[in-house]
Amino acid sequence: MSHVVNFAVSDWAPRLDxxxxxxxxxxxxxxxVVFLPQLEFVLEEKERTLFQSALLGRSKNISFLPAKGELKGTDSIGSERHVLQAMMARFARATADLTSHLLGLYAGELKQARTSFRPVEIVGRQTSWRKDDSRLHVDNFPSSPCGTQRILRVFSNVDPGNHPRHWRVGEPFESVARHYLKTLKAPLPGSSRVLQTLGITKTRRSEYDHYMLQLHDRMKADTAYQQRAGYTDVSFPSGSSWMVFTDHVSHAAMAGQFALEQTFMLPVDAMHTPSQAPLRILEGLMQRRLA
Incomplete structure (x- = not known):
């Protein structure tokens, strides 16, 4: 079982030995899961009005691309949209500071990707099984292949009503991969080129991405697995933050509202122990290179 490990960090630019x-x-x-119970993303007074408003468009999350200053997934306009974008940009800067101070070994290798704001209560949210994040799963991106990149995410519970965010943290990645290994089907020859040509993926989908997407879907679709899989219930209070490689850790978001999340991408070869990456674990099980 994956563990939740606490660290006493209360500053977004901490000085750690x-x-x-x-x-x-x-x-x-x-x-x-690296849990930072004392690390609060403090909301500015003008940002608190966002939590009383219907912000979402058709997406389940609002996204922000720090590199482009681009905001998507919201119906907000005018000053409200400006405040929303500024809050997400501020969170992106805070997480960049945090990771540069906490993860010095990755200096120059960690690439900041999408920022998201998740304002919808998880309990009762209507969605398809594939998009149902209350089912245990590991992450991969259908349209943005990871290849030899890891997915590191920083979360912060910013619920002004002081409600916790509840997760389940599941079995080790290798256990999950072994369970589904015989059900994973090889990609059709030339399919990665076709997907890129049609614009379905931004780059070529590697074999690794192909199998990880299947693993994500097999886990979520398997009701028996969801009921019997070992997991730990975790509660993240409002005003706390946490970090996790979501491509590695089987997880499910069970309840909670109002969270900010920042995604980072990290090359496998930049890890301290690359053999622990899902890519290397799957390659070991399949006895061949996958990316």
Whole structure:
């Protein structure tokens, strides 16, 4: 079972000794959730009005691309949209500071990707089984293949009503992969080129991405697995933050509202222990290169 490991960090630009930094990286790479119970993303007064408003468009989350300053997934306009974008940009900057101070070993290799704001209560949300994040799963991106990149995410519970965010943290990645290994089907020859040509994927989908997407779907569609799989219930209070490699850690978001999340991408070869990456674990099980 994956563990939740606590670290006493209360500043988004903390000064930590090398030993603590190494412990955080070891925990992340081992498939643990790094919990920062004292790390609060403090809302500005003008941002609090966002939590009383209907912000979502057709998407389940609002997204922001820090590199482009691009906001998507919201119906907000005017000053409200400006405040929303500024809040998400501020969170993106805070997480960039945090990871540069906590994860010094990854310096220059960690690439900031999409920022998201999740304002909808998880309980009662109507969605398809594939998009139902209350089912245990591991992450991969259908349209943006990861290849040899890892998915690291930083979350912060910003619920002004002080409600916790509840997760389930499941079995180790290798256990999950072994369970479904014989059900994973090889990609059709030339399919990755076709997907890119049609614009379905932004780059070529590797074999690794192909199998990870299947693994994501097999887990979510398997009602028996969801009922019998071992997991730990975790509660993240409002005003706390946490970090996790979501391509490695089987997880499910069970309840909660108003969270901010920042995605980072990390090359497998930049890890302290690359053999612990899902890519390397799957390659070991399949006895061949996958990306």
């Amino acid at each position: 090398a030993e603590t930094q190494a412990s955080i990286i070891d925990a992340l790479e081992s498939g643990d």
